[in-house]
Amino acid sequence: MANTPQARKRIRRNDRRAEVNTARMSRIRSFVKKVESACEAGNKDEAAAALKAAQPEMARGVARGVMHKNTVARKMSRLTKRVAAL
Template sequence: MANHKSAEKRIRQTARRTEINRNRVSRIRTFVKKVETAISSGNKAEAAEAFKAAQPEMMRGASKGVLHKNTVSRKLSRLSARIKAL
């Protein structure tokens, strides 16, 4: 348990940031899942549309520090390749 005023404040701030970051990651996962389901259904147009919506969301997560930039780039690249293969 925190003994200093500043430590108590850090706990509050961390809790707030954790909640925001958890929401961001969840939102990114939802967008990626939409792309995945469109790919598995074999609908290239729908998959491309879902990918177009997911791309800025994922990059925003990288810029906010929720996910690493290279991780996001790798995932986008792999999704893109799978869409092109349809």
């Protein structure tokens, strides 16, 4: 258990950050799922629009430090390839 005031503050701060980061990751996953479901349905226009909305969200995840840069680059590449294949 934390004994110093600084350690107590860090615990409070870490809990707040974890909550924010969880919400961000959930939001990103929702955008990605919209692209994937449109691809599975075979709807190219809807998939392209969903991809265009998902890309800035994923980039924002990198900027905020929630996701790694290479992970997002890989996911964007794969999603773009799937949409283009429709």
